[in-house]
Each structure stands twice: as C-alpha cells, then as structure tokens.
Amino acid sequence: QINDRYGHEIGDRLLVAVADRLKHRMRIEDTVARLGGDEFVLILGVRDPKVLESALQRLLAALSAVYIIDGIGINISASIGVTLYPNDNENADTLLRHADQAMYKAKQSGRNCFHLFDVSKDKMDKSAFDTVIRVRQALHDGELCLHYQPKISLSSGAVIGFEALLRWQHPRDGLILPQYFIPLIEQSDLIVEIGEWVIDQALSQIEQWADLGHLWSVSVNIAALHLKKENFVKSLKFLLDSHPNVLPQMLDIEITESVVIENLPHVTQCLIACQDLGVTFSLDDFGTGYSSLSYLKQLPTQSIKIDKSFIRDILIDKDSLGLTKAIIGLAKSFNREVIAEGVETVEQEVLLMNLGCDVAQGYGIAKPMPVEKVLSWVAKFVPAHLSRGGNR
Structure with missing residues (x-):
C-alpha cells in the first residue's frame, strides 16, 4: 500500500527505517534479519515468558510510531508470530514455519499484536x-x-x-x-x-x-x-x-x-x-x-x-x-x-x-x-x- 501510494523509493526507505528501529532494540545476543518483502525474523535469547511479552509489546509500540520520510508521515503496524524453543523442539526451518503460522494468526486477530504458536494444538x-x-x-x-x-x-x-x-x-x-x-x-x-x-x-x-x-x-x-x-x-x-x-x-x-x-x-x-x-x-x-x-x-x-x-x-x-x-x-x-x-x-x-x-x-x-x-x-x-x- 505504501509503494502504491508514495512509490517504491519511499517504500524501500520505510523498510530501512523499520530495520533500524529493530536493530536499535536488539541486544548483543539477539539476531534480526529481513527474510524478504516486509517480513523480518528475530531470534531473541529470552526464557521468561513475562520478559518476552514485555519485549514484544515494546517492539509493537516502536514499530507503530509514526515514520517521517521526505516530510511524509507514515503510520504502519506489525503483526508478530512467536514460537518458543525448546518447547517447540523442531529444526530451524520448522521453527520459522511455526512462527509464520502464528504471524498469520496475529493478522487475523486484527494486527498490531503478537500470537504465540500453540505446540500442543499443533500436535493435536x-x-x-x-x-x-x-x-x-x-x-x-x-x-x-x-x-x-x-x-x-x-x-x-x-x-x-x-x-x-x-x-x-x-x-x-x-x-x-x-x-x-x-x-x-x-x-x-x-x-x-x-x-x-x-x-x-x-x-x-x-x-x-x-x-x-x-x-x-x-x-x-x-x-x-x-x-x-x-x-x-x-x-x-x-x-x-x-x-x-x-x-x-x-x-x-x-x-x-x-x-x-x-x-x-x-x-x-x-x-x-x-x-x-x-x-x-x-x-x-x-x-x-x-x-x-x-x-x-x-x-x-x-x-x-x-x-x-x-x-x-x-x-x-x-x-x-x-x-x-x-x-x-x-x-x-x-x-x-x-x-x-x-x-x-x-x-x-x-x-x-x-x-x-x-x-x-x-x-x-x-x-x-x-x-x-x-x-x-x-x-x-x-x-x-x-x-x-x-x-x-
């Protein structure tokens, strides 16, 4: 939608701005990468569910704050899908797929939120x-x-x-x-x-x-x-x-x-x-x-x-x-x-x-x-x- 409205150059610069916000909120032991399009993946070294929830809420707040590009104010939101290892004891590709499934659940729930992959339900x-x-x-x-x-x-x-x-x-x-x-x-x-x-x-x-x-x-x-x-x-x-x-x-x-x-x-x-x-x-x-x-x-x-x-x-x-x-x-x-x-x-x-x-x-x-x-x-x-x- 950003590309269609403002052009691909603005869209690309928005992605760079999103990447910068993500990088500035990562710790040294964390990893952030762009998979393609508007999808990013984060690997967070967090074990406590409460700490994880707090970190994800901060990420959502940071990503939804207005972006100013060439004087244009742009508002976006993120949908985050999460899976927890070793509860979800799978290989890297499967973990990514599970997080991706959870992300679509977050989108279905109204966006600007996160959804945790349900390992027990997946097994069922x-x-x-x-x-x-x-x-x-x-x-x-x-x-x-x-x-x-x-x-x-x-x-x-x-x-x-x-x-x-x-x-x-x-x-x-x-x-x-x-x-x-x-x-x-x-x-x-x-x-x-x-x-x-x-x-x-x-x-x-x-x-x-x-x-x-x-x-x-x-x-x-x-x-x-x-x-x-x-x-x-x-x-x-x-x-x-x-x-x-x-x-x-x-x-x-x-x-x-x-x-x-x-x-x-x-x-x-x-x-x-x-x-x-x-x-x-x-x-x-x-x-x-x-x-x-x-x-x-x-x-x-x-x-x-x-x-x-x-x-x-x-x-x-x-x-x-x-x-x-x-x-x-x-x-x-x-x-x-x-x-x-x-x-x-x-x-x-x-x-x-x-x-x-x-x-x-x-x-x-x-x-x-x-x-x-x-x-x-x-x-x-x-x-x-x-x-x-x-x-x-």
Whole structure:
C-alpha cells in the first residue's frame, strides 16, 4: 500500500527505517534479519515468558510510531508470530514455519499484536490429520465394522431391534472403540463418508435379517457435520433406493441434542424431509444438554433415549429417579416412545417397566456384539425382568 501510494523509493526507505528501529532494540545476543518483502525474523535469547511479552509489546509500540520520510508521515503496524524453543523442539526451518503460522494468526486477530504458536494444538492437529488418513485407509481396506446392541420391549420382553455401533478392527492393535478415533475425524468430510457407509451397512443387515424372518429395526448415529450437508436427504434417498426390499421405517437415525441446538430450523426441515421417505428419528442422550419443550414440540422424532447417566443411579438416587420419571412423563405427553440406555440390572428393567418406559438397552441385556453372534444370542435370550413381578 505504501509503494502504491508514495512509490517504491519511499517504500524501500520505510523498510530501512523499520530495520533500524529493530536493530536499535536488539541486544548483543539477539539476531534480526529481513527474510524478504516486509517480513523480518528475530531470534531473541529470552526464557521468561513475562520478559518476552514485555519485549514484544515494546517492539509493537516502536514499530507503530509514526515514520517521517521526505516530510511524509507514515503510520504502519506489525503483526508478530512467536514460537518458543525448546518447547517447540523442531529444526530451524520448522521453527520459522511455526512462527509464520502464528504471524498469520496475529493478522487475523486484527494486527498490531503478537500470537504465540500453540505446540500442543499443533500436535493435536497433526494427530487428527494422521488419523483421518489412517481411518480413510481403514474404511477402504474393510477394517471398519459394525457391532450390534439389542433393544428389548420391556412389556413383552421381545427383541425389537438393534443399535449399530462403529468399530475399527485394527490389524495390529485389535478392536478400537469409536471414542478413540471419531473425535479426531468428526470435523472432516471423512465422517460423512463413514456415515453413509454405516447407513448402507445397516440397510444391508436389515435386509439379511428380514430374509431370515426377523423384522428387526436398526438405529445408527449420525454426526453433526453429516446432517448439516445440503445433500443429506438426497444421499439418504439414494441409499434407500439401493435397498428396495428394506422398509424405510426399519431404519432409525439417532441425533443428539447438541446437533439440534446448532441449527434447529435446518435439523427440523431435514427430519421432516427424511420422514417423508419413511425413516424414523430418535433424540439421543436426552436430558444431558439443552433439553427443551420446544424441541419436543418442533422435532418430529419418534423416540427419546434417556441418557445412561440417569439410569445408572436410578435405584439409589432420588434425583436420577425423579428426572427419569419426568422424562418418561414428558415423552408420553408428546406421544414419543421412550428408550432407556445403559440398563445394567434386572432391577432397573423392572423399575423402568413399571414407570412406563417402552424399550431398554444396555450391558445388563447384552453388550454390542459382532453380527455373526446376533442370531445365537437371540435364540438363547430370556427376558429375566418379566419373572420378577413387574406390573405390565
């Protein structure tokens, strides 16, 4: 901008003036160099963060003071990016790159300031990037799979469906649960690719079970980024059309309250469009986030899942019991089915049945299992809670 307004000669003399100000504020053990253009690099022998901050503030003040060149008053400011060695234990080229990244952060923050490179965040970003690459390869190599956790009707004791849960069968590390890799990929488009794969696998499984005479529904979890995609409904329709023998209502999509709160109008519109295809929806982890009557009124979900944190203490904690009763009553008022997650004992099943809960799932019934174990488990399953004298 200085070159365009006053000419390159003035611009060059301004750079000389900036270099002079920098040199006069360097100690004998410090180094200053011009990399090119209007970028300078400083190497400061400072160990104390407070001393560093004070030095950088003095530099910013010195560089932003008016410059008089040929009687022209020129005002500029500096943006400074900083990285600290040995906290950032890298080679010289990488240190320069990290400082450069931090400098652009300072520019984005409004300029005339400094920004410190975040080593831990950079490691997390690298880890996430590496994980995305590895999980994408796992998807293409067939290392991802689904395990199925049964849902039972509390009134009849029948197995009515399953929740499909993602697993990574790592060739070296064995079975990896989703909490160890999903958080690192959920902000990338890979989560959309995996979500569509999960839906496709679930539809295939519904079809296979139906061919054997088992009309079991399957629920799948969908990430926020996936649901936000403008083509979500179109992609879902394509997947349903690819499985013409599957009744769409046998597929249930679970969404969390956090997904809803981000964009209620879009989510509502999306749910209505998907339900026009016949697919059902469940509101997962109800009670842990921003539970609101307005959600139940606006969101056309068929089911509400009571979070396992309430179910865990339902027999010993009055507050957990009271909240569970309230959620069941609320769901019934809005004509929603109620599913209890995290059921671990027969006593919990009996109590939930007597409270009017419709469906239960949890380790007390069965842990998620590979698909090849489902049929044998169902054949042996006996609903123990019905022999405990529940009032149906």
